[in-house]
Amino acid sequence: MPLQHSSARTWLRIVLLAGIVVLLVSLVVAVVLASVLTLGKQEISPKMLKWEDIGTTRNLQEVILGRCYSYVSARHPELGDKDCLKIWESLKHAFIYKNPCNITTEDYQPLMELASHPIPCNKSLFWSKTNDLVHRYTKSNHNFLTLEDTLLGYMTDRVSWCGDPSAPGINYESCPKRSECESNPSSVFWKMASKMFAEAACGVVQVMLNGSIEAGAFRSSSESCSGHSIKRLKGILEERNFKITCEENYRPVQLLQCVNNPDHADCRLCSSNMETP
Template structure:
C-alpha cells in the first residue's frame, strides 16, 4: 500500500507540473494579447454634420451618465447647448482664420472639476499618454475631460459655403494655416484643462526628440495656465523610443529650460527618465526590442522558479519511492 500511495503521489505531482506549466504559458499569452490591444478609430472622412452631431450627443451622454457620473453631482451639462456653442465657434468662417478664443464659450460651458493630482499633460506622446491615463482611471488627459472627449478624433474645419462647417476634408495644420478650427480648439481646450489642474501635475514628454518645444501646446498654452497656489508640483516623465538612443534626458537639453520655467512660476519640479510602468507599456507592443529584454529575464526567472519547485518535489518523491522499494520490497 505504501508503494502504491507513493506511485500515485508521483503521478499526481507530474500531472500538476505539466498542467501548471501549460496554464502559465496560456496566462502569459492572454496577458500579452490584452495589453497590446489598441482602440482603433475608423477614418472620419464620411462624417457629415448630422453624423457629427449624433456622435457628439452620444458621447456627451456616455461621458456624464456612464463614464464619469461622479464629476457631475450638481447635474449634467446640456449637450445640445454644448453642440450649439461648439459649432458657433467656427461656422461660416474661412478655414484658417478661427481664433482659439472663439471656443472659450464652449470649453467654459463644458468645464468640470479634475480630481486633484490626476492631471496628465503631454507633448509628442499622445498614444502612450492616453493608454497610461486609463480613461481617467489613473490620470486625466485632455481627451479624458468632457470637452476633449466630445471632439476627440473628429476632423473639422470652417467653410464659407453651406453648411458652414466641414467634417470630411480639412487643410492640415501648417505655418500657413495656424488658425484652423481643429488646432484652435485643442489650444483653447488645453488651456482651460490646465487651468483646472490642482496638486501635482504630471507631464509626459518624448526624450527621443526635442522634449520641451516652444512650438508645443504644452509650452504655449498649458504651462502658462497652471495656477500658482493651486498647482504645487510638476513631475516630468521622460520616455524614449524603444531601440533609439535617447536625445534628451532629465537635467539636459531643453529639460533644463523646462526646469527653470517651472520653478520661475513657483512650482516644485521633479523629472524621471523612463519610469518602469511606462517602459512596460511600451514593451507590451514591442517585446522583441533589445530594450525590452528585461521582460524575458523576469518571465524566465518566474517560470523557472515554478518549474524548479515541481521538479525538486518530483525528484524527492522518486528518491523516497526508490528507498522504500529497496528497503522493504527487495
C-alpha cells in the same frame, strides 16, 4: 342675318385662338427665363474654399452627441447635469458659415463654459509627442487624467471640423492646416481647451515626454532627463517657482510599452534575472 352671325362667330374664334397663342408664348418665355436665371445662379454660386487638411468628420453631430452622452451617463455620471444638445449647438455655432481662418476665442467661449468641469487635484497629466502611450497609460491607470480624458477632449479627440461662408456652412472636403492659418477652428479650440485644463490643475502635476526622439521632448533636441530640452524645461519651471523631478524610463510606463514590444532588450531583464545557472 345668318351671314353676319357666322362672321361674328368666326371673328370670335380668331380672337380666342390668338389669346391662347399669346398665353402659351408667354408661358414658354417665362419657363425659359426661369431656367436661364436658375442656371445663372448655379454658375455664380460660391464654391467651397479648398485647404490642405482633411475636411469635417462625417456625421459630426452624431459623433459629438454620442460621445457626450457616453461621457456624462456612463463614464462620469456625476456630470449628468450637462446638456449635450446645448454643447453641440455651441460647438456648431462656433464655426458654421464662418471663414475657417477667422475663428476667435470668443467663438468658443460659450462652449468652454458649458463643457467645463472640475479636475481632481494631483490627477492632471500633460503630454507632448507621447499621444498613444500616454492614453494607454491613463486607460490602465485611472489615477490620472489627460486633456483628452475630460469632457471637451473626449468629445473632440481625433475629430475634425471647419466651416465655410457658402452653403451648407460646413466643409466636409477640406480644412486648413495650422501652416495655412493659425486662427483655424482646430488650433483655436485646442489652445483654449489646453489653457482651461492647465488652469484647472492643482497639487502635483505629471508630464509625460519623449526625450529620446530626435526632434526633442518639446520642440528641441534631447535624449534624457539630462538632455538639453529637458534642462531647458526645468529651468523654465524653476523660474516660475515650480518644484520639478524627472524620472527616466518610469517603470509602469516601461512595462506598458513591453506589452507591445516584449522582445525588446529592456523587456527581457526580468526573465533573464529569473534564469537559473
